[in-house]
Amino acid sequence: MDVQTIKQTARQARRYVLQMNHRAGKGHTGADLSEVDIICTLYMAVMDRRGERPDQDRFILSKGHGAGGLYCSAAAMGLIDPAILDQFMGDDTLLAGHPINYKLPDLVEINSGGLGHGLSIGVGLALGNKLAGRGHRRAFVLLGDGELAEGSNWEAAMSASKFRLDNLIAIVDRNRLQLAGKTEDIMPLEPLADKWRAFGFEVLECDGHDPHAIIEAVNRPSLGKPRVVLANTEKGHGISFMANVPAWHHAVPNDEQLAQGLAELEE
Amino acid sequence: MQDLRDAVIATLVTAQQQGADLSVMVADSTSTSKIAPFESAFPERVINVGIAEQNMVGMAAGVALSGRTVFTANAAPFLFARSNEQMKNDICYSNTNVKMLGLNAGFAYGPLGATHHCMNDIAIARSLGNLQIFAPADAIQASAITRYAIAHPGPVYIRMDSDKVPLLHDEHYQFVPGKPEVLQHGQETVVFCLGTLAHEALAANQQNITIVSLPSLHPLDTQAVRKLIAAHQRVITMEEHVLSGGLGSIIGELLHQHGMRQRLITLGLPPYEFTHSSSRAALRRQFSIDAEGLRQTLQRAELHAVS
Numbered sequence: 001m002d003v004q005t006i007k008q009t010a011r012q013a014r015r016y017v018l019q020m021n022h023r024a025g026k027g028h029t030g031a032d033l034s035e036v037d038i039i040c041t042l043y044m045a046v047m048d049r050r051g052e053r054p055d056q057d058r059f060i061l062s063k064g065h066g067a068g069g070l071y072c073s074a075a076a077m078g079l080i081d082p083a084i085l086d087q088f089m090g091d092d093t094l095l096a097g098h099p100i101n102y103k104l105p106d107l108v109e110i111n112s113g114g115l116g117h118g119l120s121i122g123v124g125l126a127l128g129n130k131l132a133g134r135g136h137r138r139a140f141v142l143l144g145d146g147e148l149a150e151g152s153n154w155e156a157a158m159s160a161s162k163f164r165l166d167n168l169i170a171i172v173d174r175n176r177l178q179l180a181g182k183t184e185d186i187m188p189l190e191p192l193a194d195k196w197r198a199f200g201f202e203v204l205e206c207d208g209h210d211p212h213a214i215i216e217a218v219n220r221p222s223l224g225k226p227r228v229v230l231a232n233t234e235k236g237h238g239i240s241f242m243a244n245v246p247a248w249h250h251a252v253p254n255d256e257q258l259a260q261g262l263a264e265l266e267e
Numbered sequence: 268m269q270d271l272r273d274a275v276i277a278t279l280v281t282a283q284q285q286g287a288d289l290s291v292m293v294a295d296s297t298s299t300s301k302i303a304p305f306e307s308a309f310p311e312r313v314i315n316v317g318i319a320e321q322n323m324v325g326m327a328a329g330v331a332l333s334g335r336t337v338f339t340a341n342a343a344p345f346l347f348a349r350s351n352e353q354m355k356n357d358i359c360y361s362n363t364n365v366k367m368l369g370l371n372a373g374f375a376y377g378p379l380g381a382t383h384h385c386m387n388d389i390a391i392a393r394s395l396g397n398l399q400i401f402a403p404a405d406a407i408q409a410s411a412i413t414r415y416a417i418a419h420p421g422p423v424y425i426r427m428d429s430d431k432v433p434l435l436h437d438e439h440y441q442f443v444p445g446k447p448e449v450l451q452h453g454q455e456t457v458v459f460c461l462g463t464l465a466h467e468a469l470a471a472n473q474q475n476i477t478i479v480s481l482p483s484l485h486p487l488d489t490q491a492v493r494k495l496i497a498a499h500q501r502v503i504t505m506e507e508h509v510l511s512g513g514l515g516s517i518i519g520e521l522l523h524q525h526g527m528r529q530r531l532i533t534l535g536l537p538p539y540e541f542t543h544s545s546s547r548a549a550l551r552r553q554f555s556i557d558a559e560g561l562r563q564t565l566q567r568a569e570l571h572a573v574s
Contacts, residue, residue: 054334101361109332111361114352120322121357124329131290131311132333139329152353155322 001045006211009076010040011265014238016072018261020085021252026097027088030235030248032069034175034208035142038231039073041211042140042171046218057137058109058125062118063144063173064098065250071095074107116150118143119170123160126168126226138167140218146178149187154199160226161200169218170201170228173208175235177246196228208233239264268431271463272301274406275368275427278413279305279338283312287417290314290330292339294323299370299429300340320349324367328357331364336417343369343385343426344376351391358422359395366416366423372402373462373507374551375429380544386536389461390512392424393485399444400484402426402462405435408482411442428463430547435465435480445488447495451478456565457499459492461506461514467551468505470558473565481514489521496522501530501568505556511538532564 013036021027039059043049047057061070068088075082087093094103098113110121122141129137147153160168174192176183183189193203202223206213208231217229235249236242239261253261283289283305292314293300306313314330316323320341327337339346346369347354358365369388376383392400399419403409409427416423435450450465453476460468465480479495481487496502502522504515515533522531534556536542542550551557555564 054332058332110328110363111356114356116321117325117353117357120325120353121329121332123322124326125332126329127314127326128290128330128333128335131330132335134333152321152325155316155319156325158319159316159322159326 003211006040006044009044010037010073010211011238012076013040013069013073015262015265016075016082016085017068018239018253018258020072020088021068022254022258023086024088024090025252027068027252028065028250029068029252030177030242030245031063031066031144031250032072033237033239033242034233034235035063035066035069035173036073037209037211038142038171038173038214039070040077041214042218043073043077043079045211045215047138047140054129054132055134055137058139060109060118060122060125060139060141061099061112062141063115063147064112066142066144067095067097067099070099070107079107080104115144115147116152119153119156120159122168122170123156123163123165126160126165127163129167130163130165135167138169141168141170143170143172144178145172145174145176145183145189148172148189157196157199157201164224165226166222166224168226170226171218172228172230173233174230175233177235177244177249179249181246193230201225202227203230204228205230205232207231209237268433269406270301270431271403271406271409271428272370274410275413276301276305278410280308282414282417283309288335289417290335290337292316292323292327292330292337294318294320294341294345296341296370299342300368302340320345321353324350324353325357327365328353328361328363337365338368339365340368340370342383343372343388344383347385347388347391355395359397362397362421364420366425368425368427370427371429372426373428374542374547377547377550378544381541384542386509386542387512388424388426389484389508389514390516393512393517398422398424399486400424400426401482402484403482404460404463404465404480405432407434407436407438407440408442411440412482415442415444426462430463432463432466442482444483445486446483447488447492448480448482449477449495450480451476453477455500456503456568457495458503458505458561459514459518461508464505464507464556467557468561471561472558473562476565484514484517487517492518493521493525493527496527496529499529500572501532503532503561503564503568504534505561506535507551507556509536509538530568532568534560534564
């Protein structure tokens, strides 16, 4: 898969994010735009999902509030029908505000939304795959940086290291913003790479909006350790007036902002 | 006299030998769970995550996603309090194939005090969707419930005792989910017991009462329970659990929902109280959930009925 195609798909996912959240009047627009390049890159160029479950690479969205970014990426990739984006956060919808496995079993591995859960699940999945002789099957976990304040992540990190899970890849959507402001003001994470390293992880950093850099980081040959990729991102990336503005964590565009945002995505 | 845990672990060993695909996860609780026989037979199938219950339960969901049937085995108070959101989201809401053994539930930790007493597990468990809830009364029943749990695809909670208790069943026992189990037939009073308290009720040695064990709280054959209630004038419940949300509440709700007029006497830890550090026997005595407490309760109930 060439990088240009992934970029175009992510751009389409961004259009969908603006349109879907505008229509619903709800959503985590900034958080969605932060992650779509990572999700599109994983599904289009990294994960092997050809086999039947559980014999697949699997993706767990630990930052469950980024459900919109997952749905819109899936629509842009042709994994779900874009027409169903219209039902985002509607009554009894397939597309809940936080993803539900039984609604979209092919896309959503497990229900998420409570923060600090995904890494433990990913550790269990990676370990289970190893124990079943499927150590080549990888578990990818997308973590928000704000949710790293949940202590359960560090319990999970200790376990990943103990069990030498080189088939576990955590990706931190490092946009440095959370609901109430900057991560470094609310509960400082830095030195974040050192923390992960101290917990026994191989730590790589990349530009989380550059498919080529993401592919390079997740696919680099293993050192036999669990890996974390600190993906430097921008909340609201791709839309000038949303980028890096905390209020867009869960704001939605009005008519005018939608038009402007879509125009920017044409450039 | 047999320990329920020995029976559960032996059942897991047999199931694994017969081709089940199990993992057992512990949070440093290898002695609490008495897992040694399973661990020596299948060391690679035991996952010890250290003292980290949240991570254990979340990981259990992940191991289940990899295709295995997962048992977690640790002290019930920490399972329920520490990993409650993981139980809710990752196990129950997500309907993953995880069976949770809650060890040393109730007053089992006696003198270790309220931090270690697990008095609200049933109340919490019955508030969670998709979760089946069992409380075996003896080793044979514990084994049968374990076999059922392996066969049932989905979340299960088994409230486990740690004492050695006599057998109430023989090897022909068949566990039927939901079925109330009549251990003794009598008139006027029916006593519903949670888990191993059936032994206290039997030890009260009151031949004129009906004694019923409810090893399966969800599913529960409410019609059969109502039929038992309808055949008596009064109902007593006994549980090593707080009275808000446990067995007494389950029976009370049934009475109320169906307009039944039987008097209900609930024995257990009163709401809004903590337990103290005492031997298990002393705690049972304090809350009248031992043989003597039941005898006195019956006497008072008789007087009440006469006056």
